[in-house]
Amino acid sequence: MILITGAAGFIGFHLSKQLLSNGQTVIGIDNMNDYYSVELKKDRLRLLNHSNFKFEQIDREDRNAITQLFEKYKPSIVIDLAAQAGVRYSLENPYAYINSNIVGFINILEACRHHQVEHLIYASSSSVYGANKKMPFSVEDNVDHPVSLYAATKKANELMAHTYSHLYGLPTTGLRFFTVYGPWGRPDMALFRFTKAILEGKPIEVYNNGNMQRDFTYIDDIVEGIIRLLDKTPSPDPEWEDKTPAPGRSHAPYKIYNIGNNQPVRLLDFITAIENKLGIKAHKNFLPMQPGDVPATYADVEDLMRDVGYKPNTSIAEGVGKFIDWYKSYYGNA
Known part of the structure; x- marks a missing residue:
């Protein structure tokens, strides 16, 4: 039995849907908060109507509720996707990130520890x-210089997971997702905002004067990577050296992977793909870099390829096209 937190979220929904189609039994939880449209989350859940799917509205911050959930279902694998997302919102509401991403995560770790979970992803x-600035970003790189509180909480999650892997032998796998996009995506993400604005004839805000690069990764590729790692339970790395410690692996049953397209795309080229699919030219409002943003991301996925024989490969034109087809169908803009 697999427990997925954030099951009504973008990635959690797609992962749950695929696992159910693969014959797995899935327990999904979500707090259904209003960071973005609750209706969108409810519509995702309606598509997860399956005899092997059970949903409970639970907040990871509620320690007692999480404990009772684990006692009730006794999941063997936990995939923790719930979190307070978004870089810019972390400047406005930092406490939401500490409560969800730190307090919520320790509750998951403690529940996994006390209920003999076989693998926490x-x-x-x-x-x-x-x-x-070194490109591509590798899991072997030092990551001690976050530029947003959101990033700091995610780094903290990796450190917390390592502690539990070391102290209690809990196998943990951390996945560094790179700019996930696709149908049923989050309304605060660039593709969603750009598509909506262009269709409404409004200007789009292009930060860093368009000089941004992102390793945009299509949702199906993310899901495929996660599924391939389900049975890849980490074990202590016999080649790990304490005098020259590699950050992405350990003497404990702990592993970190990048899941990215391994092909950064200029933001202006990404916008062109949207324009081409819509057949509409965007009105662009060029703005400076925003606090907390980084100019470029680029994933080194050698570890993923070596361990599970997979790397994301969906092209921007294909992925953007599928998103816009969904958007028009969902919002009636066809």
Whole structure:
């Protein structure tokens, strides 16, 4: 039995849907907060109507509720995707990130520890690379210079997971997702905002004067990567050296992976793909870099390829096209 936190969220929904189609039994939880449209979350859940799917509205911050959930269902694998997302919102409401991403995560770790969970997979983020300029970003790189509180909480999650792997032998796998996009995506993400504005004839805000690069990764590729790692339970790395410690692996049953397209795209080229699919030219409002943002992301996925024989490969034109087809269908803009 697999427990997925954040099951009504973007990645959690798609992962749950795929696991159910693969014949798995899934327990999904979500607090259904209003960071973005609750109706969108409810519509995702309606598509998860399946005899092997059970949903409970629970907040990870509620320790007692999490404990009771684990006692009731006794999951063997936990995929923790619930979190307070968004870089810019962390400047406005920092406490939401501490409560959800730190308090919520320790509750998951403690529940996994006390209920003999075989494998904890959790969402980290490419944001942890922070001020790093060496490209592509590798899990072997030092990531001690975050530039947003969101990134700092994700780095903290990796450190917390390592502690539990070391102290209690809990196998943990952290996944650094790179700019995930696709159908049923979050309304605060660039593709969603750009598509909505262009269709409404409004200007789009292009930060850093368009000089941004992102390793945009299509949702199906993210889901495929997670599923391939389900049975890849970490074990202590016999080659790990305490005198030259590699950050992405350990003497404990702990592993970190990047899941990214391994092909950064200029923001202006991404916008062009949207314009081409819509057949509409965007009105662009060029703005400076925003606090907490980084100019570029680029995933090194050698570890993922070596361990599970997979790397994301959906092109921007294909992925953007599928999103816009969904958007028009969902919002009636066809």
